[in-house]
Amino acid sequence: xxxxxxxxxxxxxxxxxxxxxxxxxxxxxxxxxxxxxxxxxxxxxxxxxxxxxxxxxxxxxxxxxxxxxxxxxxxxxxxxxxxxxxxxxxxxxxxxxxxxxxxxxxxxxxxxxxxxxxxxxxxxxxxxxxxxxxxxxxxxxxxxxxxxxxxxxxxxxxxxxxxxxxxxxxxxxxxxxxxxxxxxxxxxxxxxxxxxx
Numbered sequence: 001x002x003x004x005x006x007x008x009x010x011x012x013x014x015x016x017x018x019x020x021x022x023x024x025x026x027x028x029x030x031x032x033x034x035x036x037x038x039x040x041x042x043x044x045x046x047x048x049x050x051x052x053x054x055x056x057x058x059x060x061x062x063x064x065x066x067x068x069x070x071x072x073x074x075x076x077x078x079x080x081x082x083x084x085x086x087x088x089x090x091x092x093x094x095x096x097x098x099x100x101x102x103x104x105x106x107x108x109x110x111x112x113x114x115x116x117x118x119x120x121x122x123x124x125x126x127x128x129x130x131x132x133x134x135x136x137x138x139x140x141x142x143x144x145x146x147x148x149x150x151x152x153x154x155x156x157x158x159x160x161x162x163x164x165x166x167x168x169x170x171x172x173x174x175x176x177x178x179x180x181x182x183x184x185x186x187x188x189x190x191x192x193x194x195x196x197x
Contacts, residue, residue, distance in 0.1 A: 007161045008069035009033075010061045011045040012054060014076040014085055016147070026075050026114065029151050029158075039162045044069055048076075050086040054093065055101070062105040070109040071161055073154075078115030081125065095125065099132050106135035108166050113140030114154060119192045130196040137171045142190035153185040171195040 009030060016024045026045070033041035044066075048054045061072055077084040082092035095118075111133075113119055119126065119140040126138060139157070141150065157178055164174040175193045179186050 005068070006039055006042055007071055007164075007166065008066075009041060009043040009045075009071045009073050009158055009161075010066060010069040011043060011073040011075060012048045012057050012061075013045060013073075014048050014054075014083075016077070024147065026073070026151060026154070029155050032155065033158055041158060041162060042069070048085060051090045051093070052086075054085045058098075058101060062102065067108075070166060071158065072109065072111045073114055073158075074111065074118075075114040078113065078118040080117050080120040083113070083115055083118060095121070095129055099129050102133040102135070104132070104134050106133040108136055110136050110161070110166075110171070111138045112154075112157070113138065114150065116141060116144040119194075120190075123194065126194045127197070130194065135196065136166060136168070137193055137195045139175075139191065139193035142192050145189045149185060150189055153182055153189055153191065156182045156185075168195055168197075 011026060011030060013026055016022060030041070030043040030045055034043055046053075046057050048057060060066065061069070074083060079092070081095045085093045119138070120142045129135070130138060160174050160178055160181075164170040171193070172195055175195065178191075178193075185191070
């Protein structure tokens with residue numbers, strides 16, 4: 001590992017179904033990473049049921065006190081360029097909305113869209129998002145994904161972040177490793193990572 005400092009994960013997760021008896025969550029994936037051997041991957045995970053909660057926790061993530069949690073994991077239903085947060089009365093969270101809230105605040109940070117199809121947008125749109133937010137990289141899926149396959153893949157992805165330098169070269173190397181180690185999953189999930197220039 002290039003550094004002994006862990007790269008924590010700050011996870012915001014929505015309800016996966018309207019029936020509250022359906023209790024799917026990415027929590028066990030994060031717990032496994034945190035409880036595994038070296039390196040342990042610390043995490044903060046918050047349930048987000050409303051648009052207001054999403055905005056509240058997003059503001060928390062960009063605070064200086066959470067710089068040791070540079071990976072923002074957004075676990076929601078999605079579509080091209082959007083996340084479905086809360087009861088949807090306010091509409092979806094768009095890349096434009098996120099870009100405005102995070103403008104200039106994501107230096108040295110990465111955003112993972114753990115949502116179906118959010119990154120099924122033109123590369124120029126993603127590069128604009130990276131430029132405006134100053135994020136190091138964004139990653140996610142280009143189409144609807146199987147929940148269990150994406151959970152298995154994210155275990156690999158979040159673990160590999162622990163071995164990557166948080167710079168352009170480190171993210172490019174991580175992208176190559178993930179594509180090599182999880183080649184079938186990368187293809188099945190249409191995984192995409194875009195690194196800032």
